[in-house]
Amino acid sequence: MAHIPDGVLSLPILAAGTLAGAGGLALGIRGLADRDIPRTALLAAVFFIASSLAFPLGPTSVHLLLGGLVGLMLGWKAFPAIFVGLLLQALLFGFGGLTTLGVDLVNMALPGVALAALARRFIDAGNPLRSAVLAGATAALAVIVTAALVGGEIALSEPAFTPALGIMAAAYLPLAVIEAAVTAFVTLYLLKVKPEMIVAPASLGTVA
Numbered sequence: 689m690a691h692i693p694d695g696v697l698s699l700p701i702l703a704a705g706t707l708a709g710a711g712g713l714a715l716g717i718r719g720l721a722d723r724d725i726p727r728t729a730l731l732a733a734v735f736f737i738a739s740s741l742a743f744p745l746g747p748t749s750v751h752l753l754l755g756g757l758v759g760l761m762l763g764w765k766a767f768p769a770i771f772v773g774l775l776l777q778a779l780l781f782g783f784g785g786l787t788t789l790g791v792d793l794v795n796m797a798l799p800g801v802a803l804a805a806l807a808r809r810f811i812d813a814g815n816p817l818r819s820a821v822l823a824g825a826t827a828a829l830a831v832i833v834t835a836a837l838v839g840g841e842i843a844l845s846e847p848a849f850t851p852a853l854g855i856m857a858a859a860y861l862p863l864a865v866i867e868a869a870v871t872a873f874v875t876l877y878l879l880k881v882k883p884e885m886i887v888a889p890a891s892l893g894t895v896a
Contacts, residue, residue: 701791702787708798735754839853
């Protein structure tokens with residue numbers, strides 16, 4: 689449950705998440721050049737579709753986040769891409785909520801962006817296998833950080849939900865493995881056919 693619905697989080701958490709999400713969104717839009725729009729739109733669509741498909745897992749459900757992959761391919765531009773997907777999901781399907789949009793954006797975008805910024809310098813088209821493994825590890829860790837953020841926000845807002853957080857956290861572990869495999873495969877493929885999409889120019893992880 690990475691989409692947090694309305695009415696769950698406390699006002700301070702909502703305010704902090706909204707401010708942080710707005711800041712990330714502003715940085716992403718600021719660095720968005722005309723040449724980046726097609727790739728950003730494509731990944732927004734991929735995120736929208738992938739994270740709309742929820743799979744039941746015990747008493748909860750999980751869906752792909754793709755934060756690591758989107759972070760690797762877009763840098764800070766992941767914020768506007770994921771924001772569009774989350775907004776459409778909230779309006780069309782009732783996933784998450786409008787008051788929690790900023791918090792959900794931070795939870796799903798920031799881990800991937802931050803971890804990708806560290807990993808990107810070691811991703812090399814000349815060593816695709818090592819790079820794919822690193823990308824997969826980045827994606828898996830992004831899922832774990834997202835789970836920690838969601839759990840922490842819920843626990844701070846409503847302690848009564850704390851006993852259920854362990855079940856939710858366990859559901860993220862197989863998701864982390866799946867995301868690692870997907871991201872590693874996509875990275876390996878792109879490094880062979882279109883490395884510029886994953887080996888970013890120097891400006892991709894920074895604000896232009």
